[in-house]
Amino acid sequence: xxxxxxxxxxxxxxxxxxxxxxxxxxxxxxxxxxxxxxxxxxxxxxxxxxxxxxxxxxxxxxxxxxxxxxxxxxxxxxxxxxxxx
Amino acid sequence: xxxxxxxxxxxxxxxxxxxxxxxxxxxxxxxxxxxxxxxxxxxxxxxxxxxxxxxxxxxxxxxxxxxxxxxxxxxxxxxxxxxxxxxxxxxxxxxxxxxxxxxxxxxxxxxxxxxxxxxxxxxxxxxxxxxxxxxxxxxxxxxxxxxxxxxxxxxxxxxxxxxxxxxxxxxxxxxxxxxxxxxxxxxxxxxxxxxxxxxxxxxxxxxxxxxxxxxxxxxxxxxxxxxxxxxxxxxxxxxxxxxxxxxxxxxxxxxxxxxxxxxxxxxxxx
Numbered sequence: 001x002x003x004x005x006x007x008x009x010x011x012x013x014x015x016x017x018x019x020x021x022x023x024x025x026x027x028x029x030x031x032x033x034x035x036x037x038x039x040x041x042x043x044x045x046x047x048x049x050x051x052x053x054x055x056x057x058x059x060x061x062x063x064x065x066x067x068x069x070x071x072x073x074x075x076x077x078x079x080x081x082x083x084x085x
Numbered sequence: 086x087x088x089x090x091x092x093x094x095x096x097x098x099x100x101x102x103x104x105x106x107x108x109x110x111x112x113x114x115x116x117x118x119x120x121x122x123x124x125x126x127x128x129x130x131x132x133x134x135x136x137x138x139x140x141x142x143x144x145x146x147x148x149x150x151x152x153x154x155x156x157x158x159x160x161x162x163x164x165x166x167x168x169x170x171x172x173x174x175x176x177x178x179x180x181x182x183x184x185x186x187x188x189x190x191x192x193x194x195x196x197x198x199x200x201x202x203x204x205x206x207x208x209x210x211x212x213x214x215x216x217x218x219x220x221x222x223x224x225x226x227x228x229x230x231x232x233x234x235x236x237x238x239x240x241x242x243x244x245x246x247x248x249x250x251x252x253x254x255x256x257x258x259x260x261x262x263x264x265x266x267x268x269x270x271x272x273x274x275x276x277x278x279x280x281x282x283x284x285x286x287x288x289x290x291x292x293x294x295x296x297x298x299x300x301x302x303x304x305x306x307x308x309x310x311x312x313x314x315x316x317x318x319x320x321x322x323x324x325x326x327x328x329x330x331x332x333x334x335x336x337x338x339x340x341x342x343x344x345x346x347x348x349x350x351x352x353x354x355x
Contacts (some may be wrong), residue, residue, distance in 0.1 A: 005202070011277075012275060012276025012277055013276070013277060014230075014273070014276050014277060014278050014279045014280070014283065015276065017231075017232050017279050017283075018279055018283045018286075018287065019233065019256055021232055021235050021236060021287050024236060024237065025235075025239045025288075028236075028239065028240070028243075029243070032243045033247075058193055
C-alpha cells in the first residue's frame with residue numbers, strides 16, 4: 001500500500017454487508033419450503049392494508065412456521081409511527 | 086467406494102472451474118483415480134484450465150448419445166497418471182444432457198474403479214447445474230466474500246437439501262463444505278471485506294478451504310496448468326490443504342492474515 005492509498009483508504013463496509021446478508025438469507029430460508037402462493041398472498045394483503053394505512057413493503061413479514069404437527073401462517077405488519085402534527 | 090463431489094456456487098465467475106481443476110489434480114497427486122467432468126454444456130472451459138483443449142475429440146454429450154465409448158471420451162492428463170477429464174459439449178442443445186444419460190456415465194466410472202468424480206457445475210440453477218449436483222455425495226460450495234455470491238450460495242444450499250438423489254431418497258444428506266476464494270486478508274483487516282467467520286456464520290457451514298487472492302490463479306489459467314501444481318504459490322498451498330481436509334485431515338486455515346511488511350514497504354508500496 002503506498003502513501004496515497006493510505007490516506008484514500010475506503011470505508012469499512014464489511015459489517016454492513018454481513019448485516020444485510022443475515023437478514024435477507026434468513027428471510028429467503030424461511031420462504032424456501034413455503035407454498036408458492038405466498039408472494040401473491042403477500043401482495044394482495046399489502047394492497048388491502050394500504051387502503052387503510054400507508055405501510056412500507058419492508059414492514060410486512062409473512063412466513064409459514066412448522067409447529068409440532070401443524071403449520072402456522074404468520075403475518076406481521078409493523079405500523080408506521082404517527083406522523084408529526 | 087467412489088465419491089461424487091459437485092463443485093458449485095450459483096453465481097458465475099467465483100472460481101468453480103479453477104477449484105474443480107485444482108481439487109482433481111490434488112486428489113490425483115495423492116494417488117487417487119479421479120475423473121473431472123465439465124457440466125457447462127455449450128460453454129466448455131474446464132479443458133482450457135486443465136490445458137487439454139486441443140486433445141478433445143469426444144465429449145460428455147457424445148458419450149450420452151452413444152457416438153463413442155466413455156473410454157474414448159476420457160482425456161488422460163499428461164502430468165498425472167490417474168487423472169482424466171471429460172469435456173463438456175459445445176452444442177447449443179441444452180436438452181442433450183439427461184438425468185438417465187448422466188447416471189449411466191457416472192455408473193460406468195464407478196464400475197471402472199474411480200475413487201473420485203468431480204462434477205464442475207455451470208453457474209445458475211438451470212438444468213446443467215441441477216444435473217451436476219443431482220447424484221452428488223458431497224458438495225463444495227465456492228463462495229467469494231461478497232454479498233451476491235454469499236446469497237447465491239445459500240440458494241444453492243437450499244437446492245442441495247431438496248433437489249438431489251440423496252435428498253429425494255431421504256437416505257443420507259449431501260455433505261456440504263464451503264470454499265472461499267479471492268480472499269484478501271488485507272481488506273478483511275481494514276473492514277472492507279467480510280471475514281471467513283462472517284461468511285461461515287451467515288451460511289452455517291464448515292469451511293474446507295480459503296484461497297487467498299493471488300495473481301498466480303490467472304497465470305495458471307493462462308498456461309493451462311492448474312494453480313495447485315505451482316508449488317510456490319499461496320493459492321496452491323491453500324488448495325493442497327483443502328484436498329487434505331476433503332480426505333479427512335484436520336488442518337488449521339492458513340493465509341488468513343496479511344504477511345507482515347516493514348515500515349518502508351508499507352509506506353511506499355511493496
